[in-house]
Amino acid sequence: MTRIVGVDLPKNKRIEISLTYIYGIGKSKARQILEQLKINRNIKTYELNDEQIILIRQILSSDYQVEGDLKRIEALNIKRLMTICSYRGKRHQLGLPLRGQNTRTNARTKRGIKKTMAGKKKAPRK
Numbered sequence: 001m002t003r004i005v006g007v008d009l010p011k012n013k014r015i016e017i018s019l020t021y022i023y024g025i026g027k028s029k030a031r032q033i034l035e036q037l038k039i040n041r042n043i044k045t046y047e048l049n050d051e052q053i054i055l056i057r058q059i060l061s062s063d064y065q066v067e068g069d070l071k072r073i074e075a076l077n078i079k080r081l082m083t084i085c086s087y088r089g090k091r092h093q094l095g096l097p098l099r100g101q102n103t104r105t106n107a108r109t110k111r112g113i114k115k116t117m118a119g120k121k122k123a124p125r126k
Contacts, residue, residue, distance in 0.1 A: 002045050002053060005060055005067050009045050016041040019056075024066035033059055 002009045008100075009018040019030035034041045037055050039048075048056075060066055065073065082088035091098045096106050108114075 002048065004053065004057055007067065011044070011046040013045060014041065015039065015043055015045050015048060017044045022060070024064065024065050024070040029064070033064075037068075 001011055004019075005022055007022050009015075009021055011018075016027065016030050016034060019033065020027055025033075031041060033056065037052065039052055039056075059089065078089070078092055082085050082093055083089070088098050095110055096103060097110055101107060103111070
């Protein structure tokens with residue numbers, strides 16, 4: 001199993017897909033990295049030799065922010081929004097959607113499981 005930046009990459013997938021298992025690397029960045037190193041993107045992960053793995057590690061450590069560093073930066077940005085009491089920061093604190101989504105009927109993942117309200121009357125049947 002190939003380990004890059006603390007992530008075990010699946011060995012039976014194409015290297016283009018297995019690089020996306022690293023937090024902060026999507027399909028387009030994976031393609032850029034492979035084109036930069038002139039590695040065939042259809043090659044399986046287990047077919048990589050040690051030199052290619054070392055080159056991928058070097059590029060990821062020098063040119064990209066991935067995994068722990070990226071998560072830390074995102075957490076600091078959210079904390080900054082909360083401390084300056086911006087609208088987005090308040091929405092983060094309340095655990096609600098930030099970008100103007102409807103919350104009256106949807107947003108179940110953010111608001112949690114439905115809670116039955118005691119004393120609320122149902123609509124009468126006709």
